Amino acid sequence: MTDIQVLNTIMDRRFSCRGFLDTSVDRKVIDAIVATAQKVPSWCNSQPWQLHLLSPRARDQLSARLLQAAQDGQEAPDIAFPERYSGAYKHRRSVCGWQLYDAVGVKKGDRDGSIRQMMENYRFFGAPHVAIISTPRELGAYGALDCGAFVTAFTLAASAHGVATIPQAAVAGKAAIVRDVIGLDAARDVLCAISFGYADPDHPANAFRTERAGLDEVVFDVD
Numbered sequence: 761m762t763d764i765q766v767l768n769t770i771m772d773r774r775f776s777c778r779g780f781l782d783t784s785v786d787r788k789v790i791d792a793i794v795a796t797a798q799k800v801p802s803w804c805n806s807q808p809w810q811l812h813l814l815s816p817r818a819r820d821q822l823s824a825r826l827l828q829a830a831q832d833g834q835e836a837p838d839i840a841f842p843e844r845y846s847g848a849y850k851h852r853r854s855v856c857g858w859q860l861y862d863a864v865g866v867k868k869g870d871r872d873g874s875i876r877q878m879m880e881n882y883r884f885f886g887a888p889h890v891a892i893i894s895t896p897r898e899l900g901a902y903g904a905l906d907c908g909a910f911v912t913a914f915t916l917a918a919s920a921h922g923v924a925t926i927p928q929a930a931v932a933g934k935a936a937i938v939r940d941v942i943g944l945d946a947a948r949d950v951l952c953a954i955s956f957g958y959a960d961p962d963h964p965a966n967a968f969r970t971e972r973a974g975l976d977e978v979v980f981d982v983d
């Protein structure tokens with residue numbers, strides 16, 4: 761295989777996994793994934809990302825507190841969530857949302873079903889491992905940008921090891937709880953979680969793949 765074929769194989773294998781097996785990932789494999797993800801560029805080589813890896817006990821504690829807090833539906837992220845999704849963004853969001861609902865059997869108007877599926881975020885979709893990704897507040901948007909690159913590379917390195925992942929901003933919506941459970945430095949912001957483990961191939965939520973826009977929608981030639 762050529763290098764680009766290898767890269768595309770890894771990128772095509774990655775998807776956001778929403779149903780995991782119980783099997784845990786060997787710590788050596790986790791460390792290897794992090795070491796590969798660390799190779800991404802960052803402004804001034806600041807490498808602003810940090811991961812807090814939760815033990816099963818910490819994961820269950822965080823899950824219980826997030827589920828309890830989810831009852832009131834309040835979101836208080838450290839970094840503001842998008843104001844709105846309009847136009848193409850709204851459309852793409854809706855398409856992938858319905859792909860998920862169709863896969864798990866949530867019909868239009870089934871509010872309980874959609875809430876149940878949303879709550880799966882706080883169960884980390886059954887993943888044995890959860891990493892919380894944080895960024896130093898003083899680096900602002902560019903720190904978050906660098907951490908985003910790290911998140912993507914983590915998902916791809918994991919995919920190369922046969923490990924499935926899902927980045928989760930939903931967890932960052934309850935930043936105070938996350939901060940408390942992991943003991944996060946006051947100078948850092950909670951960016952997102954990455955839940956990971958081995959994919960359950962029979963889980964209905966894993967039965968679809970999202971689409972990508974054509975190049976004509978994202979590339980603009982300037983003369």
Ligand SMILES: Cc1cc2nc3c(=O)[nH]c(=O)nc-3n(C[C@H](O)[C@H](O)[C@H](O)COP(=O)(O)O)c2cc1C
Binds near residue numbers: 928
């Ligand atoms: C920063 C980030 C945050 C995300 N947050 C969530 C989340 O909270 N819950 C969820 O189910 N999916 C979440 N996702 C997964 C996206 O929905 C997913 O990446 C997108 O639909 C494209 O699908 P794919 O990852 O399967 O290619 C997130 C992805 C990213 C990159």
